[in-house]
Amino acid sequence: MAPPRASTATGLDSPAATPLAPADTDWLRHTLVVTGPSEAVARFAAAAAGAGVIPWVLDLDRMEEDWFLNLAAPPEGERAISLAGARILARRLRDAAHANHQRALARLDTDRRCPFDLQRLLPVPPAILRLGPEDPVSQGWLWAHWGTTRALRHVRALPAALDGRRKRMAELRVEFWSADWSPWPALRRLRRDWPDLTLDLRPHYDEKNDAPGEAEASEPERAMPRNRKGRGRTGTGRPAADRRAP
Incomplete structure (x- = not known):
């Protein structure tokens, strides 16, 4: 049986969901355990493996202008650089962002090191991608379809713990960190798309949720400027532990 086709619904015909994303991202660690017939688990693993990058x-x-304005007129304190210097630095940041983004895009078709890539399973539609990551409509789409507003980080495969006596059964176990919330909407959709599998998501709410290091952030995301006030995310308070289980 061929693997289920990934969702292509855009949600553009309905009002965009308003994501509950605080100004300071809180990263939550999760373990996902996928079990089922060996062939079905193998198909899911192949479909889920990707570069871990949202293109x-x-x-x-706009990014260059945002950098320039933040350098030329910092929200707090006095300017520490001349206007000419701010313009030069903003251009260098733009060039670095472009180079990083191109390197990330070049990996999309060949890199399969991320074992649970939501962009492979539930891809962001081209119309949303063209809006950019900070657009409120983009944030609303991610919130409605994935349940989180950024790509997953620190995604890695864990050793399987399936009882060896269960013949013709297999398990895929992965760990990842998500921004602010658990990706319950994505999990609900995947359960519908893969009815032969059991997908068990286990958030680790009892742990201190420090942000994971930047080393595993996608290259374009590392280069993104911080939001200026009033653009992109909404909300100012840090949410309590995410209990939006399906």
């Missing part, structure tokens, strides 16, 4: 279309002009 956004970046508005480099």
